[in-house]
Amino acid sequence: MPGRLIANLENYGALTPADRHALEALPARSVVCPAGAEIFEEGDTSSDCRVLLKGQAFRHKTLADGRRQIMSFHAPGDVIDLQRVFLTVDYAATALTVCEVALVPRTALTAVLEAYPQVARAFWSLSLVEGAIFREWMVGMGRRSAQARIAHLLCEVVVRLAAVGAGGNDRYRFPVTQTHLADALGLSVVHTNRVLQALRRARLIDFRGRELVVLDWPGLKAAGEFDAGYLQLPERAA
Amino acid sequence: MPGRLIANLENYGALTPADRHALEALPARSVVCPAGAEIFEEGDTSSDCRVLLKGQAFRHKTLADGRRQIMSFHAPGDVIDLQRVFLTVDYAATALTVCEVALVPRTALTAVLEAYPQVARAFWSLSLVEGAIFREWMVGMGRRSAQARIAHLLCEVVVRLAAVGAGGNDRYRFPVTQTHLADALGLSVVHTNRVLQALRRARLIDFRGRELVVLDWPGLKAAGEFDAGYLQLPERAA
C-alpha cells in the first residue's frame, strides 16, 4: 500500500511509524483499468476496498432513464469506496484515464483499523471530509448559479490535485469532457459549454483538451465563492 | 446517553452489553433549545458532540447574500455534528421544535471509540450513511424535477421518522415550513408551494400544519423514484 494513500491519511492526523508499517503491510492485489471502463458498478458486492494508485476516476449514479449524476472526482491516494468497509456501495465508479487500483480485502482493513486507532481515525476523517465535500456540492447545486457552480468545482479540483502533486504552476491535468462536468453539476452539456466559454472570455481559466489552466486564481475563487476550509487540508495556500 | 441513539447505532451492527454499557456511561450534559433557535452556528468550535434526544432539527449553510441550503433533517437519536469527533464543523444547526440535546465531550467519545470497536464501527457507519443520504440529495438536486425531488424528500423523511417511531399509520410529525422545504431542495418557496399543491391534488399526500399525511405511499414512491436502499436500514417495510 503505497505512499499516496498514506500521505493522504496524514492530512488528517499524524501517524506513527507502526501505523505506517501496518498500512504498508496490508495485503493488496493491484489491478489496471482502461480509460473509460467501469471500476465497479452500482450493484457491486465485492468485499474489497479500492484505493486509486494511479490515474483519475469518478463516482456516479445513473437513473432509470439514463440521466447521470457524478458525485466525486478522484486522484491517486483516494479510497473510492470507503463505504464498503462496513456497508455496500450505492454508486458506480469509472476510470477517466488508465487507472491502477489496489484491492484491499475488507477484513484485512478492519483488522488494522481495530489495532491502530490513529489509522482508524484517519480513515474515518477521510469519510467525514468526503461528507463535507458532498455538502458543498449540495450548496452549489441548490443555491448557486451555473457559473458559480462551475467555478467552484474547478477551484476544488485545483486544490485537491495540487494537494496530491498532480499539477502545479496553475496547470492541472483534469481529463474530463464537458459532459462529465455537466453531469457533476446538474447542468446540460450545452449550458455548461456556454458558461465555460464565459469563464474563458473573462480570462479566469483556459480549459481545452485534458488540461485545466488557471489564468486568474483570485478571480476564479471569487466567481465560485470558493473557500477551501471545508476540504480540511493543512494550509498549503493555493 | 439514552436509548434512541443506541437503537440508531444498532441499525448498523450488533452491540454487546458491554458496548451498550459504555455508551450509557458516557458523560453528557443535557441542554434544551427553543424552537427556531440555532443549536450551534457555522463557526462553532465547541469540542462537544451533540446528540438529539428529543425534538427535530436541521443542518444548513448560509451564503454571503443570505441564500440558505439545508442539508439534513434530524430526528431523536441522530448525532448532528459527527464531524466534530475529529474535525471542525462547516455548517450550522437549528431546532425545528423545542429540542433536548446531549453534549458529549469529544475526548470521552473518542476514548469509548478506541476501547469498543463495535461502537466505533457503528458510529462510523452512521457517518457513511449520512454520506449516502447526501449523495441521494445530490442526485435529486442535479437530475430530478422539482416534483420528483419533493416526493423523494418526503419519502425519505417518512422512512426515517418511522424508523425512530416518530409517527406511523401514514401520519408523521414533520414541522417544517415550505420555506424549509425550498431551502432543502434548492427551489423557490413559490415553486415549492405549487408543486406541493400538485402532489395534494394527485392525492399522494396531505401536508398542512406540521403534519405530513401519506395518502398513497406507492404513488409517492413512484413520483420520487424512491428506493430506500441507500438508507441502509434493516428491512422494516414502509
Added chain:
DNA sequence: CGTGAACTTGAGATTTCTCAAGCGGGGTGG
C-alpha cells in the same frame, strides 16, 4: 380583534433545457 408568519395566487422575467445541426481533430481501416 390586531398582528405576523406562512401560505397562496398571478404574471412577467430568467435561467436553463432541448432539439438540431455544423465543426474539428484524432484514430482507423482501406
Added chain:
DNA sequence: CCACCCCGCTTGAGAAATCTCAAGTTCACG
C-alpha cells in the same frame, strides 16, 4: 497515406421549468 467516422465541442433558436416580484389570504396567537 488518405478518407472517413466518431466523439466532443460549438452554435442557434425555440421551449420549458423555475424564479422573482408583488399582493392577497388565512390562521394561530397574544
